[in-house]
Amino acid sequence: MNKISKLVIDSLEYSNDAKNWFQGRGEQFIRKLGITEGQSILDFGCRIGHYAIPTAIVVGPTGRVFALDKDHYSIDILMKNAKKLGLDNRIIPIKTKGELTIALEDDMIDAVLFYDIIHIIIGTDGTLEPLQMILTEVSRVLKSGGLLSILVDHLKKNNYTKQDIIGEIEKFFTFKDVLKGEIMHWDWLKAGQVENFSFD
Numbered sequence: 001m002n003k004i005s006k007l008v009i010d011s012l013e014y015s016n017d018a019k020n021w022f023q024g025r026g027e028q029f030i031r032k033l034g035i036t037e038g039q040s041i042l043d044f045g046c047r048i049g050h051y052a053i054p055t056a057i058v059v060g061p062t063g064r065v066f067a068l069d070k071d072h073y074s075i076d077i078l079m080k081n082a083k084k085l086g087l088d089n090r091i092i093p094i095k096t097k098g099e100l101t102i103a104l105e106d107d108m109i110d111a112v113l114f115y116d117i118i119h120i121i122i123g124t125d126g127t128l129e130p131l132q133m134i135l136t137e138v139s140r141v142l143k144s145g146g147l148l149s150i151l152v153d154h155l156k157k158n159n160y161t162k163q164d165i166i167g168e169i170e171k172f173f174t175f176k177d178v179l180k181g182e183i184m185h186w187d188w189l190k191a192g193q194v195e196n197f198s199f200d
């Protein structure tokens, strides 16, 4: 499914920027990450699915997107929209209570999207421990050679710099590259970037 009909797009419960993003730009961004058909992807903190939706298009009918969030209302919105797009059979919702464990088996995921959530995770107790716990879990579920893609922002509310966060991630993963471009940040399309790491 590449071209989504305008009628379906108009019926979605999303911002105009998101509707725009779903008409090709989102998919292009996901492809640039290296995600391909048939893969299993975890979108940790997926909210309403600005990344889960284009990822589900890219992985196709043989792939899976595990869409995890503690905000169950957001997941319901994602799944309602996914149904309209005919993508609900490739998106597996995981509604959590905010626990830092991941209810998935070892070595089963090709890529983890971890976008705009690190400031919330480290904000929970002001230390890097919650982030370390999640990184341990992410390393457990990722296949060897898998990808961790992060979008870091809003760190001003914490005592850490982006370099501190990247340093912590590099204890578990190898820095790969930076992908810059127009991305969805909350409900808006903006110039931004994500950092990518591989799990060796």
Ligand SMILES: C[S@@+](CC[C@H](N)C(=O)[O-])C[C@H]1O[C@@H](n2cnc3c(N)ncnc32)[C@H](O)[C@@H]1O
Pocket: 044, 045, 046, 047, 048, 050, 051, 068, 069, 070, 071, 074, 096, 097, 098, 099, 100, 114, 115, 116, 117, 120, 121, 184, 185, 186
């Ligand atoms: C700012 S939104 C980012 C949404 C999405 N990743 C994106 O970039 O469009 C952060 C999301 O992370 C979720 N979240 C925060 N802490 C979480 C946790 N411990 N477990 C699961 N979800 C969490 C929030 O409920 C929210 O939906």
